[in-house]
Amino acid sequence: MQEPDEFDKLYRDHVDLIYRYAHRLCGETESAKDLVQETFLNAYQGLKDFRGEAKVSTWLYTIASRACMRMRRKRKGQPEHELSLDEFVPTSEGEFRLQIPMDGLSPEEALQNKELRQALDQAIDKLPQKYRMALVLRDMEGLSAKEVGNIMGLNERAVKSRLHRARLFVRRELSARGITHHDNHESGGVNS
């Protein structure tokens, strides 16, 4: 058994980080909490073997990512499809010129648009998991491609390939919605 103090420090220092990651991966609160508990349970059991070769946060991201994939396999959903670059090649001038409504706004201001924020959440949620994981770790958690590769067990080239497809997918989903930012601003940005 671990020293309670050691686990408590690990938990206290990283639970918010892992919850944020879990919520971004799962897209909803209860599954995210399940994933956090599974992650820290595994960490509790593996803490004695952790030698500090990676950053603690990287170790926890790795445990969470594997737990997330196990949880998905248990749910036995439809097999995930691969995203091909070809599907993102615009076939018309109109598709090329789809835009995301941000003109003149900061990203924070743009995300106060409820419709845009929901569209972003839905687009990320629709991504096949392995692409979503690359996007979340790189663009939302802010890790380097090398760190993402270590967590996902991929080389950097494969990470970048998945990330690029994930971005193109989200871009297409967002821009195809034809969102306008004039009618949907919320004053506080939190009322849904």
Added chain:
Amino acid sequence: MTKKKTAAPKKRSRPSSHPHTHGQGHCVDLLRQLSAYIDDELPSDICREIRRHLGACPNCEVFIASLQHTVTLCQHHPAPQLTSVDRMNMRRAILDVANAR
């Protein structure tokens, strides 16, 4: 309120006489490299070539702006928060399961 600028696509060089080859493969080649371009991972000569293409191809210029906006929105997506009660309850549940094993 002062509005911050969103991350804009990189400055392009002045419009050039680069032939517009939209529909002949240039735009598709560019599409394959856009993330690497946005992330500043390409050699300078390729960046120059891309900027030259963007200067001559409004479609690609709009496309790259929308991809850059997508990345920016993801980077600024608000993070969900745990309550202190949730933190405490989850900690207790983890330790209960761990100690029962």
